[in-house]
Structure formats: C-alpha cells, structure tokens
Amino acid sequence: MLTIPGRDLASARTARHYVRDTCRSWSLPGGTTDDLVAVAGELAANALEHTDSRTVTVTCALTADTATVGVTDDGRSAGTPVMSASTGGTEVECEGGRGLLITDALATRWGTWRSDGGLSVWAEVAIEATS
Template sequence: MTEPLVLELLALPKAVAEVRHAVREHLGAPCPEAQLCVSELLTNMINHVGEGAAVTVRLFLTPDGRTRLEVTDPDPHTWLIARSPSGDDETGRGLLLLDAVARRWGVWLTPIGKTVWCELPPDASTAQAGGEPTSP
C-alpha cells in the first residue's frame, strides 16, 4: 500500500488544477469523482476563506477501502452552507455536487482551523492509494 498523498500549498486558483493532477497521478488511474471532490473542496475554500491561505490536502484509503479526501484551512469561522441555487445562479452548486458524489462528508473544527472531508465508495480504479490518517 502506498503512502497517503499530503499536499501543503497556498490556496490559489491555479492550485486547483495542480491538485486534481496530483490526485490522479497518486491514484494511478482515472478518478473523476475524486478529482471533482477535491476541486470543489479547494475551490470552496479559496472562495470563502480567501486566496493565499495555507491549506493542506490529504488523500488516503480508509481501512475498509474508501477513498478519503480532506482539505484543512486556518479559518474555523468560515462555515459551509449548502445552498439551493436557481437555474440562473452561476455559483452555489459545489456542496450539492459533493453530496451527490461522496458516500458521506463533513466538517470538523480544530483549535487552528477546520477540515472539510469526504469519502468516496471503494472503487477498483482507486485501489492503489493508501495509508491511514493520523486523525479521524
């Protein structure tokens, strides 16, 4: 089993594509659901916490084979709110997409920020990822 993917970076729009690429490379196979989820989590963080914030992205397999993505940022006060955008709204669908694709997702607060996470069901294309988190 390979080590988890851990990326520490500045939250900039150009980082979204770079992180999607890193996730695909780490998994070693097409992984559209994982790439979509990491894109949405990171973009949401950039839009609501702000560009340039320090962020950590982690990807690993849980012991039962689920792919888990985590995005940690330094702002415990910016909370996620699922919206109900109208057909004309250009934004507001990120958490709806996450909810549709992920098996489950959530947020936990820490003394220094928050982590937004999601888990994808076991999938043969992601069986090469590995490692376990150091926290829940």
C-alpha cells in the same frame, strides 16, 4: 499531503492533479478517481474562494473500501460550509455555490470539523468494483 497557496483559485488545479496522481499510485478504478478528483477540486475551490487562508492543505487516505480526500484551511474562514449558498433563482443565477452539492452527489459521505488549525472538509468515496 499537499500544501497549496491560498487566495489563488489556480491552486485548485494543483489539488486536482495531486489527487489524480495519488489515486493512480493506488491503482484505483477510473470512476472512483474521477469522483475524488472532482470532489477535491470543489473542496479546494471553496477553501480558496471563501477564506483568507494563506495556505490550504489537501490530504488523501485509503481503506479497503473507500478513498477519502480532505481539504483544510488555516482557520481564517467565515464559517462552516453550508450545503447551498443560493436559494431560489434560475439555474443561471445559481451558478456559484454548487461545490458542496457536487460533493454530496459524488461522495458516500462527507463532513466538516473545526480545530485550532482551521476548518477541514472531507469526503469519502466508495471504491467501485472492477470487472
């Protein structure tokens, strides 16, 4: 588990490094690692940008077939994440709001849960087979 400072988008980089190091310690394949790192960066950036959380916590979990990353804010968010923050407009106009779209594309499944401790967004990635 890693706790990063909130309200600072640079903390997303720290989250990505933490997830990459964790995946390497688990000897996960490169593709799985890359997907988890990308998802972690997107989830952390969402929490950092769209909440007033003082801290954000990043967790990783491993099973035989999947690896999961979770990002939890401290409950100061405006609401539950939505799939797309933008509707309509050109690709350039819709530059923001892609974090959960990227997560949806890379993850086997993902979801949210709210508790007294904040909002958690998690994503599970299947571990790719190695030859």
